[in-house]
Amino acid sequence: xxxxxxxPTGSTGAADRRTWRRPTAFRNRYTKWAVYGAVLALIAxxxxxxxxxxxxxxxxxxxxxxxxxxxxxxxxxxxxxxRLFDRMIETIAMAMVATVAGIAISLPVAFGAAENISPKxxxxxxxxxxxxxxxxxxxxxxxxAVIALGFGPLAGIVAISFKTIGFFSxxxxxxxxxxxxxxxxxxxxxxxxxxxxxxxxxxxQVVPRFAxxxxxxxxxxxxxxxxxxxxxxxxxxxxxxxxxxxxxxxxVAAILxxxxAVVLVxxxxxxxxxxxxx
Amino acid sequence: xxxxxxxxxxxxxRERLFRIGGVLVxxxxxxxxxxxxxxxxxxxxxxxxxxxxLFGRMVPPDWGYLPNxxxxxxxxxxxxxxxxIAAVAMAAPVAxxxxxxxxxNRATYALGKFIVTVSRSVHxxxxxxxxxxxxxxxxxxxxxxxAVRSIGFLAKLLxxxxxxxxxxxxxxxxxxxxxxxxxxxxxxVPQIKPALVxxxxxxxxxxxxxxxxxxxxxxxxxxxxxxxxxDSFAxxxxxxxxxxxxxxVLVSEGVSAYARRKVR
Amino acid sequence: MLETENLxxxxxxxxxxxxxxxxxxDGREVVAMIGPSGAxxxxxxxxxxxxxxxxxxxxxxDDTELTALDDDELRDARxxxxxxxxxxxxxxxxxxxxxxxxxxxxxxxxxxxxxRNFPPEDVERAYELLELxxxxxxxxxxxxxxxxxxxxxxxxxxxxxxxxxxxxADEPTSSLDxxxxxxxxxxxxxxxxxxxxxxxxxxxxxxxxxAYADRILGLHAGELVxxxxxxxLTDESKGVIYRGEEPPESTATDPDWLSGPDDESSARNGQxxxxxxxxxxx
Numbered sequence: 173x174x175x176x177x178x179x180p181t182g183s184t185g186a187a188d189r190r191t192w193r194r195p196t197a198f199r200n201r202y203t204k205w206a207v208y209g210a211v212l213a214l215i216a217x218x219x220x221x222x223x224x225x226x227x228x229x230x231x232x233x234x235x236x237x238x239x240x241x242x243x244x245x246x247x248x249x250x251x252x253x254x255r256l257f258d259r260m261i262e263t264i265a266m267a268m269v270a271t272v273a274g275i276a277i278s279l280p281v282a283f284g285a286a287e288n289i290s291p292k293x294x295x296x297x298x299x300x301x302x303x304x305x306x307x308x309x310x311x312x313x314x315x316x317a318v319i320a321l322g323f324g325p326l327a328g329i330v331a332i333s334f335k336t337i338g339f340f341s342x343x344x345x346x347x348x349x350x351x352x353x354x355x356x357x358x359x360x361x362x363x364x365x366x367x368x369x370x371x372x373x374x375x376x377q378v379v380p381r382f383a384x385x386x387x388x389x390x391x392x393x394x395x396x397x398x399x400x401x402x403x404x405x406x407x408x409x410x411x412x413x414x415x416x417x418x419x420x421x422x423x424v425a426a427i428l429x430x431x432x433a434v435v436l437v438x439x440x441x442x443x444x445x446x447x448x449x450x
Numbered sequence: 451x452x453x454x455x456x457x458x459x460x461x462x463x464r465e466r467l468f469r470i471g472g473v474l475v476x477x478x479x480x481x482x483x484x485x486x487x488x489x490x491x492x493x494x495x496x497x498x499x500x501x502x503x504l505f506g507r508m509v510p511p512d513w514g515y516l517p518n519x520x521x522x523x524x525x526x527x528x529x530x531x532x533x534x535i536a537a538v539a540m541a542a543p544v545a546x547x548x549x550x551x552x553x554x555n556r557a558t559y560a561l562g563k564f565i566v567t568v569s570r571s572v573h574x575x576x577x578x579x580x581x582x583x584x585x586x587x588x589x590x591x592x593x594x595x596x597a598v599r600s601i602g603f604l605a606k607l608l609x610x611x612x613x614x615x616x617x618x619x620x621x622x623x624x625x626x627x628x629x630x631x632x633x634x635x636x637x638x639v640p641q642i643k644p645a646l647v648x649x650x651x652x653x654x655x656x657x658x659x660x661x662x663x664x665x666x667x668x669x670x671x672x673x674x675x676x677x678x679x680x681d682s683f684a685x686x687x688x689x690x691x692x693x694x695x696x697x698x699v700l701v702s703e704g705v706s707a708y709a710r711r712k713v714r
Numbered sequence: 715m716l717e718t719e720n721l722x723x724x725x726x727x728x729x730x731x732x733x734x735x736x737x738x739x740d741g742r743e744v745v746a747m748i749g750p751s752g753a754x755x756x757x758x759x760x761x762x763x764x765x766x767x768x769x770x771x772x773x774x775x776d777d778t779e780l781t782a783l784d785d786d787e788l789r790d791a792r793x794x795x796x797x798x799x800x801x802x803x804x805x806x807x808x809x810x811x812x813x814x815x816x817x818x819x820x821x822x823x824x825x826x827x828x829x830r831n832f833p834p835e836d837v838e839r840a841y842e843l844l845e846l847x848x849x850x851x852x853x854x855x856x857x858x859x860x861x862x863x864x865x866x867x868x869x870x871x872x873x874x875x876x877x878x879x880x881x882x883a884d885e886p887t888s889s890l891d892x893x894x895x896x897x898x899x900x901x902x903x904x905x906x907x908x909x910x911x912x913x914x915x916x917x918x919x920x921x922x923x924x925a926y927a928d929r930i931l932g933l934h935a936g937e938l939v940x941x942x943x944x945x946x947l948t949d950e951s952k953g954v955i956y957r958g959e960e961p962p963e964s965t966a967t968d969p970d971w972l973s974g975p976d977d978e979s980s981a982r983n984g985q986x987x988x989x990x991x992x993x994x995x996x
Contacts, residue, residue: 192811192837194830195854197712215535218528222589222670232585232594239583265483272480307699308692311575311663312673315680316688320504321497325487330497399573403666406487416579432571622803622869625763626876627792627820632827636816640807 239421246426255411256430262325263407264434266400267393270329274336274393275386281341286348289374298341305338314400325406332396340389347381348374383449391442398431508689515687519675519694526671527698529589529664530657533596538650540597541604548609551617562605569602574660578669589670596657596664604653611645648710655706662695715740716762716880716912721771723757723936731757733936734771739880739912744903746927746944747916750956754936755916759884762914763795764788775879793820796873796911798902800885802865804857804872811853813868814840817875836875843871847901863894867901874905881905883915887922895919899926920952934958 198204284290284298314331321327356373364372401409408427415423547553548562577595585591620637628636665673672695679687716739723732731754739745747755760766762773764780773780780791796817804813818836819827826832832840844850847867857865866886873881883902887895899915903926906913917923923930924944932940932947932955940951953959 190838190841191834192841192853194812195809214531218531221525222528222532222593224532224590224593228585228590232581232590235584239580261486265486268480268483269487303700304696307659307696307703309659309663311666312676312692312695315666315677316504317501319680319683320500321493324489326489326493326497329487330501395571395573399575402575402579412576412579421583428572428576431576432568435571436567616806618799618801618803619805621765622797622799622872623805623816623819625765625792625795625797625799625803626817626872627789628816628827629789629819629824631824632819635824635828636808636812636819637805640805644807 242419242421243425245422246429247420247423248426252423252426256408256427259401259408259411260430260434263397263401263409264394266325266328266332266407267390267397270332270397271336271386271390271393273329274333275340275389277333278337278340278344281337282344282348283370285341285345288349288351288353289370298345302338302342302345305334306342310335310396311399311403314405315403318404323404323406328397328400328405328407331400331405332393335396336389336393339392340385343385344378344382347378347385351377380449384446387442387445387449391438394438395435398434504685507685510686511690511693512684512686513690515679515690516694519672519691522665522672522675523694523698525589526661526664526673527658527702529592529596529661529671530654530702533593533661534600534650534654534657536593536597537600537604537653538646541601541608544601544605545608545612548605549612551613551615562609566602566606566609569598569600570606571602572599574599575663575667578664578667582668587668587670592661592664592669592671595669596661599660600653600657603656604649607649608642608646611642611649615641644713647713651706651709651713655702658702659699662699715774715776716914717774718758718762719772719774721758721761721768721773723754723761723766724769731936732761732768735933735936735938736771737931737938737941739914742906742910742912743928744906744913744915744926745929745931746923747914747931747933748918748920748923748955749933751918753933753955755918755933756884757936758933759797759882759914759916762880762882763792763797765797789820793876794879796876796878796881798866798869798873798881798883798886800888802857802862802869802889804865804868806858807856809854809856810844810849810860810868811837811840813857814843814853814871814875817872820876840871840875843875846874846905847871862890863897866890866894866898870898870901870905874909877909878911881911881913883913883917885916885918887917887919895922896925902926920947923947 196204198207281298281301284294285302287295290298310331313334314328317327317330317334321330351374355377356369359369359373397407397409399407399409401407401411402413404410404413408431412424412427412431415421415427544562544565547558548566550559553559553562574595577599578592581591581594581598585594615638619641620633623633623637661671661673662676663673664671665675666677668674672691676688676691676695679685679691717737719736721732721735721737722730724730735754735758747758749755757766761768762780764783768781771781775791775794778791780788783791805816808816812830815830815832815836818832818840821836822832841853844853847870849864849867849871852860852864857868860868866889869886881902886898886902890898899922902913902915905911915923915927924947927944930940930942930944930947931938932951934955935958939954940947942951950959
């Protein structure tokens, strides 16, 4: 080896120079350019059809200054603040009830969607339910709920519970699939029934994860319940929508600050509780 | 009971008290919430029937309407595409100042956290309300709302990725005498590229879903048609549109999952 | 030729990692720096290409005073110093070839680096080095697919493709199994011979140092306490290096000895003895 390489550059003429090109992550270079081209075409097509022009954009920025100007300072009159508090409590109450209701409905779906526990037909049915509830945005659900059930917090609770199903069942089913089946078999082997083996073999393994997920979803539900009021489904969003329609932008600002504060507190509480239970 | 001298229970007394207390508080809060909301139980018992009735009026879906939905569905995807790209461009510097190991000083760090928090705490639809005031109704407001809402998400996760960078790899390149630009291209970009591409595609997929509702406040997309149909109680059109939305969302979810699997 | 004079490093925490280290390395010698962990071996090697800024003293590479350089000049100087790392420090998501060619970054524009467009002679040299380190045909593999031994070979190829005036190796074998460690040491000594370049290896395995190095530097608590040929490394000198024992009277007459950590004049003697020894080996 040593003698071979003693004059590395001298031994090689220009004729037998090797070349190197960076290998592509795609199947070949043509695929690579095709993918890049397709992505660029998609972007170009999008920009073109949305007709986003610098002029429109800049004049919008100008209005932005006016908007911010009319938002400041936020409305803090006592009557306004009182209404804000009232609606905020409603918002939190909605999130509480919706979380409990949503999780109650999610539990059977989650067990049904756990491949290691549930029989095949149930599994597919549950997975289908999860996909469908996840794909439709919460606000669309809320609008339909408002039409079906009338204005007010009930529509919001139904919408938020509905969105909870997809999220909670999916993640909880994944936790159920991760459990150690050895323990379940051991309990089974003692002659326990299917239900008993669930209680003794499965439940203890997943209780901490369950609690963590529940709190996490509660945090997300607080966010959602601040919004559903925009379509009339109760909570602080109702106030936001009303202030917006009356051009009371200073009140809009106050409501937004309140929403951000509540969301942050919920996020913090959820993080602390999750750290403790897991 | 005969001869039972030892007792066993799963938790000791204090722990049990703590657990029971926690459950009681939770129950009390939920019951209190229910009371506060002041909804009559009768209302709740009729709800399933009313929802069922609504679904009954939705079948069969009015497939004939769907050709009219192609344009708005395309616009929904376009809003997500442009919104996501704009968000990535704006999120990159924010991620840089939000990552503890690259932020220049405490003030920039705080600024980064502030942008992330505000962007994430305000829902797309609220951003859309504000931008409709600025840009007027239409897809531009929806695109900007989508972008602004996505900055926080992208900057937060990208910032976490930057915090994970292995500086040994950067040091190895630096030791060869590379320039700062080369360090970036050779030592840093390869480390965050998979995350950047993966997160962007993932956020695009979330944004497709979020863009379906922008129409409610007049910010473009399929939502405009959907809410017109709802307002005119054209339930069979609504169900056809919902199924179309479901299809688009599932396809973009599939594309996004495929792309993220490929990039590593 | 590398020469450090009274090199010292005190970290902002107040830890004095290096004190008055004066060393001269020349020709094609293989120099191993040994010492207990925390003795300052890594700090010394990293001070040479200023990955760690020394606080006192000077470093000369041929006629360039490295401590006086500004950022641009330092980058140019670093091109002449190859470095092999304990944890390889390769860009793991790039291919073997990209990593080897990164040794030539100092010679190409930013734009060329972005497009991975290196001059053909660099590519040819990279191929030859991959053959030399036994990685032929692996150029398009990603580094994160390689074993530790293979990664270290890529690291060596990256350092050598720089055509450095000195090769530094910071614990190149610590992350490897014993057999691979010997292969890597052999490779480094071969390179010193073939390329006519001095190699400074900092290493904690004394047996490897004795087996492969021409000359050994012993560091204890940031000070140079031994500088001599591998054959002069006695049990007593190991005691001095690893346990900080006072050198016994009998060995103090050895010309390679430093009689005391603070004694600068004898430190010079030690170096001279080390470098004087070289021509004899040729």
